[in-house]
Amino acid sequence: MSLWVDKYRPTNLSQLDYHSSVSARLSALSTSGDFPHLLVYGPSGAGKKTRVLSILNELFGSGVNKMKIDVRTFTTSTNKKLEFNIVSSSYHLEITPSDLGNNDRVVIQDLLKEIASTEQVDFSTGKHRFKVIIINEADSLSKDAQAALRRTMEKYSRNIRLILISNTTSNIIPPIKSRTLLIRIPAPSVNDIVQVLNKLSSKQEIPLPESETERVETLRKIAESSERNLRRALLLIEALSMQNEKLTPTTPMIQLDWESVIKKLAFNINRERNVSRISQSRSTLYELLSHCIPARIILKKLTFELIQLVNFKAKSQIIEIAAIFDERLSLGSKAIYHLEGFVAKSMVAIEDSV
């Protein structure tokens, strides 16, 4: 039994529920036979991957759904062996080079060149003679790896098309941007999500209230607490309907454990600003980090919780501090220093403002 998110994932462009103009563009592109490199960007849970897979479906037919996972080994220049997972069908490949950290350049150079310089031999099944390579999390590709992409994209455009998926275009170097067609996928609006959830409830049995208004209200509440993230909304409604016998507008939303921990931490920081609180928050932060919550997400969430509690002057100061520590987090290597530093600094900021 698969999750609803996967079970009801649209498989072709005409099934997509929102952003119909983007879908129209994509379907026009995929039918034209002249398919460019794409850079698909947008916040998480907006449906980037779904759209990309739908394009593939449109391009090559259902053959793309027969996927397999290969483990490939690459050797770096320092003779280090790297193992790397590749999801592939006979028409496309999907890689997440950021798994390899700094060695992603090797994969880009070796793998892409190997695929790019061999031509598709079998013309009988596919309409197109190129292979599509999907690169996930393209924004975390190192600059070296991106530089390696530059010429490959031009030189082998006969045999491969790249689809880069990323959350932002900020970390993509300009030469790549100028070689791709940028497709922006905005997050779905709350109304869009309600619509999708409503459609889901017709396919799947969900214990929603009978009356139309209450039903819409319940869905709206779920949609709002998902912060315009469709994946989250779908997971939330699935979890809710497992836990509760009946869903009503008053059903309490599930709050994730780590979120409530951070909320409590923010509350404590605001209430009590002294050294012993810092050392107490250290253990909380360690706890969060050891549960694999990324430090950046902790920082972001903590900032947003804090600015809800404090007055205007402290708000802007805390944001400024957060921006500084955010940078330090991404440059430094030990997260706890920066998180603690942020806690201490924001205590000072709050102290100053009262």
Next chain:
Amino acid sequence: MSSAIFGNRKESSKSTEVQERLLPWVEKYRPKNLDEISAQDHAVTVLKKTLQSANLPHMLFYGPPGTGKTSTILALTKELYGPELSKSRVLELNASDERGISIVREKIKNFARLSVSNPTKSDLEKYPCPPYKIIILDEADSMTSDAQSALRRTMETYSSVTRFCLICNYITRIIDPLASRCSKFRFRPLDNQDALVRLQYIEREENIKLQENVLEEVLKIAGGDLRKAITYLQSATRLHSTLSSSSLSNDFVVQDPDSSNPNSEITVQSIREISGSVPDDILQNLINVAESKIFDDIFKVVNDSVSEGWSAIEIVNQLHDELIFDDKLSSDQKNSISKILFETDARLTNGTDEHLQLLNLITQLSYIL
């Protein structure tokens, strides 16, 4: 290599035509000889002289992207050797090839060491065929400094049979000993007139329907980068031609306002959408909330623009254009604004969280405006 295979294969003319059509215009309209290169008069005149005198120094081309550095050297090799001979005489390496120190020691050295191959008679009649090979190191600024130092002696020892051409964006990343061995050519960003001529040529060749001012907008967004300009133009054309043809055959409801245009001319809006630049109203909205100084509004607007997927770096760039040229602001204000913009830009490049940085940027701006 693959092009060689394709050249020999007997294909029907129709399929080569299709191939031709599928080629990116950047490749299709790459200048074929030195005369076709726009704007870089200085470099072109010097290089033309070498065509006559058959002597060539080591060269270092530098300049911003899309100014024709690679095109120039490719055109030069074509004019010097012709298509057949250049296979054995030219080695092109770029950042997509492994270029560590081992490659410099082996591959480059081996190629540099080879004696010059003999040109065929027919080549000799048509091309000058000077007695040296050319090694092109494209994107040389991404080579490590170790690899660069390994080149030093190689360049000198084999200078009787080999010339190097280094191509880079930032001359500061090339180590001094290498730079001093080359004659340098600076490639200026194309001014709009030169670029416009080229775009108009492509427009005629490809038979594109454009609305007024589209080419000017393309050039404005591209900012002197001809490759970018051509890519945008091609993407826009592709999108529009396919939209118009598919809306006839498909019963897809096309809600896009600019695609409902029956002639499907390319509009200024579609160029902007393709380039990923932020629409004016969103930008203006951000500036307005910054001026209003109401924190909750700022929070909300920033939240919205992040979830709409607009790229923070693009917002920073466009805010810069918008605010720095605003005559209503004092120099002091502009001073502080550019400082914040610069900081945000640096942080974003370090891979920080867009949402936090953008929020910080706008709240800081609200103090200044």
